[in-house]
Amino acid sequence: MGFLTITSCGKKETAPADQTETTEPSGEGEQAPATAAAEENVLVLEGNDQMQFNVNELKAVAGKPIxxxxxxxxxxxxEAMGHNLxxxxxxxxxxAFALKANDAKATDYIPESENAVIIAHTKLLGGGEEDTIEFTIDKKGNYPFICSFPGHVAMMKGVLIVE
Structure with a gap:
């Protein structure tokens, strides 16, 4: 039963919390921390037709690929209810970013003038689609995320907490 608990925690958002707990007693459970570490920066976010993300907070570990x-x-x-991240x-x-994004239809609402503040983004998705991106953030902090489709930022935003 203990194995199932460790396995299920590694796949959820609680992996960073588990990683924090396992780094303190560094000699215990050599295999369990490796499993959690391998999956700790694997994140999944859902957007729906009601202009909502399923969560407004994500967590990741600094310096490790996300x-x-x-x-x-x-x-x-x-075309009617596109979502990106x-x-x-x-x-x-x-x-201000969202206003510039409104005018960037040709680039799927990713304004090229704002590349300096964009860390990463997905492509624009329609219903039933998904996109996976990979990136690394080295510096700890709170990184805002939004859907830049016109009008969506009011309801579709959150924070990626990098610890």
Whole structure:
């Protein structure tokens, strides 16, 4: 039963918490920390037809590759209800970014003028689609994420906490 608990925790958002607990007693459970460490920066986020992400907070470990999957679990095509995920530098003015994104239809609402504040982004998705991106953030901090499709930032935003 203990094995099932460790296995299921490694696949959930609680992996960073488990990693924190296992790093203190460094000699115990050599295999369990390796499993948690291998999966700790694997993140999944869902967007739906009600303009909502299923979570508004994600956690990752600084300096380790992050594999993030965005799934559009709705049915409406991207032309009417497109979703993406844009991870931004801390301190970015989300309203100003969203205004510039509104004018960037040709680049799927990713404004090229804002490349300096964009850490990573998925492609624009319609219902039933998904996209996976891989990136690394070396510096600890709180990184805002949004959907940059016009009008969505008001409801579709959150924070990636890098510890």
């Amino acid at each position: 594999k993030l999957t965005l799934k559009h679990v709705g049915k409406i095509p991207k 844009v991870i931004l530098q801390p301190g970015t003015d989300l309203s």
